[in-house]
Amino acid sequence: MRRASLGLLSAMSLAACAPAGEVTRVMHGEVVVGRVIEDGAYASFLRGALAEEAGKREEALEAYSAAASQDEPDPEVWSRIGELRCKMAPGDLEADVAFAKALEVDPAYEPALEARARCEAIRGHAAAASDGEERAAMADPMAVAPEVVLAGAPADRAMARDSQARLVALTLLHPTEPAAWEALAAWGSAHHDAMLIARGLGEVARIAPRRKAEIALRAVSLAGDGELSAARALAGALLDIPGDRSSGGEGPAPAAHPLVARLAIDEALVRGDRDAVRRRTTASHLGLELSAARAVFLGNPALARDLVLPVVLANPDSKAARMVLAVATSMLGDHGALASALTRSGPISGTTSTAPAATKMASEPLLAFAKLVEAEGSPEAARSILASFAPIGLLSGDALVTGVAVDLAALGALPDADLPLDAKIELAARRAEPMPRASAGEVDARHLLFACALERPLDADTLALAKRLGPASADDPLVAVALARLSLSRGGNPGQDALDHILALDPADPILAAAALDLAKRSGDAEAIPRARARLTALARTQRERAHALE
Numbered sequence: 441m442r443r444a445s446l447g448l449l450s451a452m453s454l455a456a457c458a459p460a461g462e463v464t465r466v467m468h469g470e471v472v473v474g475r476v477i478e479d480g481a482y483a484s485f486l487r488g489a490l491a492e493e494a495g496k497r498e499e500a501l502e503a504y505s506a507a508a509s510q511d512e513p514d515p516e517v518w519s520r521i522g523e524l525r526c527k528m529a530p531g532d533l534e535a536d537v538a539f540a541k542a543l544e545v546d547p548a549y550e551p552a553l554e555a556r557a558r559c560e561a562i563r564g565h566a567a568a569a570s571d572g573e574e575r576a577a578m579a580d581p582m583a584v585a586p587e588v589v590l591a592g593a594p595a596d597r598a599m600a601r602d603s604q605a606r607l608v609a610l611t612l613l614h615p616t617e618p619a620a621w622e623a624l625a626a627w628g629s630a631h632h633d634a635m636l637i638a639r640g641l642g643e644v645a646r647i648a649p650r651r652k653a654e655i656a657l658r659a660v661s662l663a664g665d666g667e668l669s670a671a672r673a674l675a676g677a678l679l680d681i682p683g684d685r686s687s688g689g690e691g692p693a694p695a696a697h698p699l700v701a702r703l704a705i706d707e708a709l710v711r712g713d714r715d716a717v718r719r720r721t722t723a724s725h726l727g728l729e730l731s732a733a734r735a736v737f738l739g740n741p742a743l744a745r746d747l748v749l750p751v752v753l754a755n756p757d758s759k760a761a762r763m764v765l766a767v768a769t770s771m772l773g774d775h776g777a778l779a780s781a782l783t784r785s786g787p788i789s790g791t792t793s794t795a796p797a798a799t800k801m802a803s804e805p806l807l808a809f810a811k812l813v814e815a816e817g818s819p820e821a822a823r824s825i826l827a828s829f830a831p832i833g834l835l836s837g838d839a840l841v842t843g844v845a846v847d848l849a850a851l852g853a854l855p856d857a858d859l860p861l862d863a864k865i866e867l868a869a870r871r872a873e874p875m876p877r878a879s880a881g882e883v884d885a886r887h888l889l890f891a892c893a894l895e896r897p898l899d900a901d902t903l904a905l906a907k908r909l910g911p912a913s914a915d916d917p918l919v920a921v922a923l924a925r926l927s928l929s930r931g932g933n934p935g936q937d938a939l940d941h942i943l944a945l946d947p948a949d950p951i952l953a954a955a956a957l958d959l960a961k962r963s964g965d966a967e968a969i970p971r972a973r974a975r976l977t978a979l980a981r982t983q984r985e986r987a988h989a990l991e
Contacts, residue, residue, distance in 0.1 A: 653691025664884030
């Protein structure tokens with residue numbers, strides 16, 4: 441287990457050591473270097489998926505077998521082989537062999553467990569089928585295909601992008617077949633390529649719009665797994681599909697899901713696409729002041745100003761718009777515009793907490809303004825502003841906003857009770873307090889892993905979740921810190937690469953800063969320790985963080 445946790449933490453850095461054309465993976469808790477998946481394996485898999493969709497089982501089995509011979513450690517391929525063999529001949533013991541090969545790669549691979557349970561049902565083994573379904577549900581309570589091969593980035597990231605492009609090109613030979621794009625998404629899931637998942641599911645939604653509501657939940661799950669870029673890409677694709685409702689009225693429009701709407705807006709904000717921001721904001725029935733506040737959180741005050749200024753000019757009484765304009769102009773150093781935003785149509789102030797208007801402001805403009813007030817004034821002034829607009833509706837799973845809310849709560853400006861569970865987990869970590877009780881389904885996977893890594897680092901369930909989410913540590917701070925904590929708890933020394941990665945993810949994140957200091961101490965790096973200590977000192981907001989910086 442110790443080797444597994446160390447391998448998880450170092451998989452990404454080890455990839456840089458792999459020769460060209462190879463990729464680093466973690467299998468059975470061991471780091472191994474293997475070949476990059478060949479296009480031919482995916483081409484065979486795609487042919488099998490299309491044949492299976494058309495009811496050509498023999499042809500599908502032949503194609504899947506060809507894919508397995510080219511890419512043997514692939515649980516998705518072996519899961520499909522096992523299910524096909526069972527459908528064709530329920531007593532075929534080769535079906536059991538195929539399921540065993542899939543689960544050998546990862547005993548918790550949900551599609552394999554589901555397929556084996558369906559096979560047992562076909563065989564009339566009701567008890568075994570029920571047990572299999574239960575195991576599948578436990579393996580993946582959020583119904584998201586778990587990742588079973590922890591693949592680091594290839595040595596040449598350009599090569600990885602080229603490989604993605606080739607797989608998409610093969611899929612484009614069948615552009616109107618949902619099964620082809622579902623195959624691409626399944627391949628991306630099994631080989632831990634979240635952007636392939638997003639591309640595949642986005643095309644499925646375009647071809648079969650009646651599935652938009654279902655696929656919107658996959659965008660939420662991707663975000664919860666720490667795959668934020670892919671989640672944003674999928675959400676953006678969903679909102680750009682014509683029509684605001686799922687076909688046939690079978691579910692709410694993706695824009696109706698508050699997190700999906702925000703993910704789609706964020707994708708356009710990251711690209712700086714003003715037209716797409718405005719279009720998606722309108723489709724989501726949200727205000728431009730909300731999107732402008734999110735631009736502030738993404739570090740683009742100029743875009744925030746451009747988005748919200750027309751709103752202020754059209755409606756000077758909009759307190760939310762004036763708040764965001766004040767923040768944006770302050771960040772840009774435009775003090776004249778800041779003064780105008782603060783005083784236009786009277787001072788910005790809230791209403792009593794019982795007034796109906798108090799509940800109508802989105803949390804983003806208010807939190808952005810409260811941070812400005814705290815920085816320029818005091819936590820007490822920020823608390824007064826927030827209290828005058830209470831209650832504050834914070835959205836669970838919104839990674840862009842959660843850190844801001846936690847920072848204000850750490851300063852005492854925002855009541856702990858106003859925080860959703862994921863934010864309470866981060867706040868408890870920053871205060872070194874016991875974690876609030878959380879389980880799968882109550883909080884997203886990244887926060888569950890983070891909490892378990894701090895409270896139950898030796899549990900098998902914690903390590904299994906770490907193996908599933910580990911690849912997201914390349915970009916997700918909470919997952920990266922969780923893996924670092926797992927390694928430290930087992931007496932490991934992750935090394936300079938892990939420390940550099942933690943430091944580079946987000947220089948303004950105090951949770952990362954605390955982890956970086958602990959990693960630096962474990963490594964004994966005399967130069968890194970004072971740098972990490974200085975960063976945590978600058979970011980410390982809780983008593984525990986200040987004490988930690990001095991230890």
